[in-house]
Amino acid sequence: MKSSFNAVAFATSALLLALYASPSASAPAQSTTVTSPSPLTCGDPSDAVPLYITDSPGQTFYYTILNTDVDALIGPYGYSFLGIAARVFPTQELSTVPFFHVQNDQTVDNFYTTSATARDNALENGYVNSSTGIAAYIYTSEICGSVPFYELYSTAATEHFYTINETDYDAKLASGAWTDEGIAGYVLDFDSC
Numbered sequence: 001m002k003s004s005f006n007a008v009a010f011a012t013s014a015l016l017l018a019l020y021a022s023p024s025a026s027a028p029a030q031s032t033t034v035t036s037p038s039p040l041t042c043g044d045p046s047d048a049v050p051l052y053i054t055d056s057p058g059q060t061f062y063y064t065i066l067n068t069d070v071d072a073l074i075g076p077y078g079y080s081f082l083g084i085a086a087r088v089f090p091t092q093e094l095s096t097v098p099f100f101h102v103q104n105d106q107t108v109d110n111f112y113t114t115s116a117t118a119r120d121n122a123l124e125n126g127y128v129n130s131s132t133g134i135a136a137y138i139y140t141s142e143i144c145g146s147v148p149f150y151e152l153y154s155t156a157a158t159e160h161f162y163t164i165n166e167t168d169y170d171a172k173l174a175s176g177a178w179t180d181e182g183i184a185g186y187v188l189d190f191d192s193c
């Protein structure tokens with residue numbers, strides 16, 4: 001009996017040793033989870049609403065889901081209505097995060113970010129929260145049929161611009177007036193329903 005107990009103990013420690021000695025054994029399972037998100041982790045695309053873009057020429061681009069904002073801007077403030085930039089979620093849905101909105105009334109700029117750190121940094125450098133503080137809710141990775149929302153910045157105009165349109169994005173970069181600020185987040189295309 002004694003030798004049989006020893007055999008079990010030996011087999012158990014050999015198994016534990018094998019598990020601990022090969023950290024890569026668990027890696028494939030993890031990457032499978034990341035690259036194949038379940039549809040259950042997506043927001044409901046039928047809840048998504050248009051994110052409108054308005055422009056005060058040479059001053060600032062203003063993105064909002066609120067019709068009241070659009071009316072106020074193109075009325076008293078003389079902004080132009082440029083259309084729909086993307087579709088986004090009006091409330092937080094699965095896998096989405098706040099798309100913070102801060103504005104600088106001195107330089108006249110609207111800045112949008114999913115990063116609370118970047119938002120806080122802007123708040124310490126002349127920006128204040130917009131009336132809602134959060135413009136919408138969006139994804140932080142390219143999941144659930146979302147597309148990149150590219151961010152550009154013009155130092156001369158102190159102006160942020162966001163677009164899903166790669167032609168627009170390339171043209172602005174080629175003009176030399178805009179610098180690439182990366183991808184602000186991932187939104188739904190405005191013409192895929």
Ligand SMILES: *[C@@H]1O[C@H](CO)[C@@H](O)[C@H](O)[C@H]1NC(C)=O
Nearest residue numbers: 164165166167168169171191
């Ligand atoms: C993207 O932008 C270009 C240039 O402004 C425009 O001609 C084109 O129609 C846009 N594409 C879409 C899908 O809106």
